Amino acid sequence: MGRRMRLTVRSMATGLALGFAVYFAARGVWWTPVQPDVPLFMVAAIGLYIATILTAVLAGMDQGVRMPLWCGILALVTSIAVPHLVSVSLASADRVAPFATWYIGATGLLGVVCIVRRRFLIGWLTLLVLIVLSCAFMGPENAFTLGLVGSITWVTVAQLLVLFWDRAVRDTERLADIQQAVSAWHATQQVRQRERRMRVQLALAVAGPLLARTVAERGALDAEEKTRARIAEGRLRDELRGAxxxxxxxxxxxxxxxxxxxxxxxxxxxxxxxxxxxxxxxxxxxxxxxxxxxxxxxxxxxxxxxxxxxxxxxxxxxxxxxxxxxxxxxxxxxxxxxxxx
CATH class of the missing domain: 3.30.565 (Heat Shock Protein 90)
Structure with a gap:
C-alpha cells in the first residue's frame, strides 16, 4: 500500500509538472499581436525548455527520486540559455509582453522540479539565475511584477514541502521499525511463556502426586519418599528458574x-x-x-x-x-x- 501511495503521488506530481510546462510553452508561442524579431530564437528556447523539463521530470525515475547530476547540470544551463534566447528574440520594448514573460514561470517550474528531485543546490542556483537575468533584461520592477515573486514562492514552498515530507517518511520508517521490534518482542515473550507453562506442567505432572502426598502426610515420609520429594521439588524449581x-x-x-x-x-x-x-x-x-x-x-x-x-x-x-x-x-x-x- 505504501508503494502504491508513493507511485500515485509521484504520478500526480509528474502530471502537474508536465501540465504546467505545456502551459508555459503554449504562452511562449502566443504571438498576438506582437511577434518576435527573431522567431527562430523563441522557438529554440521553447524547444530547449520542453526537452529539458521532460528530461528533468522523467530521467532516472526508475532508479529513485534523486535527479541524475548530468540532468541537473542540463537544467541549470537551460535556465541560463532560455532567458537569453527569449530576450534576444524580442525588441527591448516587447520583453514585457504577456507571451514574452513565459520563461519566468517556466524557469521557476524547472527550479521546483530540481528541488523535488533532491537537487537542492541546482534548484536554488536556477532560481538565482532567473532573478538576475529577468531583472537584467526587463528591470527589477517589471520582473517582480510579471511573475518573479511567484517563482520565488514556488521554489521556497517546494523546498519546505520536501523537507517536511522527508522528515515524515523517516519518522514513519522509524515507527514501523519500532512496531516490528515490539511485535517481535511480544512474539518471543509469548513463545517463552508458552514453553515455560509447558515445562511447569511437565514438572507438575511428575512432582505433583508426590508433593500432594507430602502435604497429605504432613511431611511424615520415609527416607526414600523424602529423597524423591526433594528431587521433585528441585526439578520444579529448575523448570521455573533455569528452563x-x-x-x-x-x-x-x-x-x-x-x-x-x-x-x-x-x-x-x-x-x-x-x-x-x-x-x-x-x-x-x-x-x-x-x-x-x-x-x-x-x-x-x-x-x-x-x-x-x-x-x-x-x-x-x-x-x-x-x-x-x-x-x-x-x-x-x-x-x-x-x-x-
Whole structure:
C-alpha cells in the first residue's frame, strides 16, 4: 500500500509538472499581436525548455527520486540559455509582453522540479539565475511584477514541502521499525511463556502426586519418599528458574546427582540469550556431561550475562561439615562461542 501511495503521488506530481510546462510553452508561442524579431530564437528556447523539463521530470525515475547530476547540470544551463534566447528574440520594448514573460514561470517550474528531485543546490542556483537575468533584461520592477515573486514562492514552498515530507517518511520508517521490534518482542515473550507453562506442567505432572502426598502426610515420609520429594521439588524449581539450560540429558544428569545426595541449584540470568539453537544444544550436552561426573556436595549452575562465558558450574564441598564450606571442588566454564570459532 505504501508503494502504491508513493507511485500515485509521484504520478500526480509528474502530471502537474508536465501540465504546467505545456502551459508555459503554449504562452511562449502566443504571438498576438506582437511577434518576435527573431522567431527562430523563441522557438529554440521553447524547444530547449520542453526537452529539458521532460528530461528533468522523467530521467532516472526508475532508479529513485534523486535527479541524475548530468540532468541537473542540463537544467541549470537551460535556465541560463532560455532567458537569453527569449530576450534576444524580442525588441527591448516587447520583453514585457504577456507571451514574452513565459520563461519566468517556466524557469521557476524547472527550479521546483530540481528541488523535488533532491537537487537542492541546482534548484536554488536556477532560481538565482532567473532573478538576475529577468531583472537584467526587463528591470527589477517589471520582473517582480510579471511573475518573479511567484517563482520565488514556488521554489521556497517546494523546498519546505520536501523537507517536511522527508522528515515524515523517516519518522514513519522509524515507527514501523519500532512496531516490528515490539511485535517481535511480544512474539518471543509469548513463545517463552508458552514453553515455560509447558515445562511447569511437565514438572507438575511428575512432582505433583508426590508433593500432594507430602502435604497429605504432613511431611511424615520415609527416607526414600523424602529423597524423591526433594528431587521433585528441585526439578520444579529448575523448570521455573533455569528452563533454557535444560534438556532431557541435563534433567536426567541433575536427577542422578540429586539421587547421589548432591545439592544442585540452577540460576538462569540470560546466559543463553543471543546464542543460536545449535550452540545451545552443544552447551546443554556439555553441561550434562559435567554433571554426570560431579562428586562434590553442592553444585551451582549459573547462566550469567557475561559476554564470553555462557554457563558456569561451581562445585563446593563442606555440606556435611567435614570440609571448609568455601572450598571449591569444581569450576567449569562453558563459553558462548564454540571453541575454535
Amino acid at each position: 533454557s539450560l535444560l534438556n532431557d540429558a541435563v534433567r536426567e544428569a541433575i536427577a542422578d546427582a540429586r539421587g547421589r545426595g548432591v545439592t544442585v541449584t540452577v540460576f538462569d540470568e540470560g546466559g543463553l540469550d543471543n546464542v543460536d539453537e545449535q550452540r545451545r544444544d552443544e552447551i546443554r550436552d556439555e553441561l550434562a556431561g559435567v554433571l554426570a561426573q560431579v562428586s562434590t556436595d553442592r553444585v551451582i549452575i549459573r547462566a550469567g550475562s557475561d559476554e564470553v562465558i555462557a554457563v558456569t558450574v561451581v562445585g563446593r564441598g563442606g555440606a556435611g561439615g567435614s570440609r571448609d564450606e568455601d572450598e571449591v571442588d569444581l569450576w567449569h566454564e562453558i563459553p558462548r562461542e564454540a571453541p575454535g570459532t
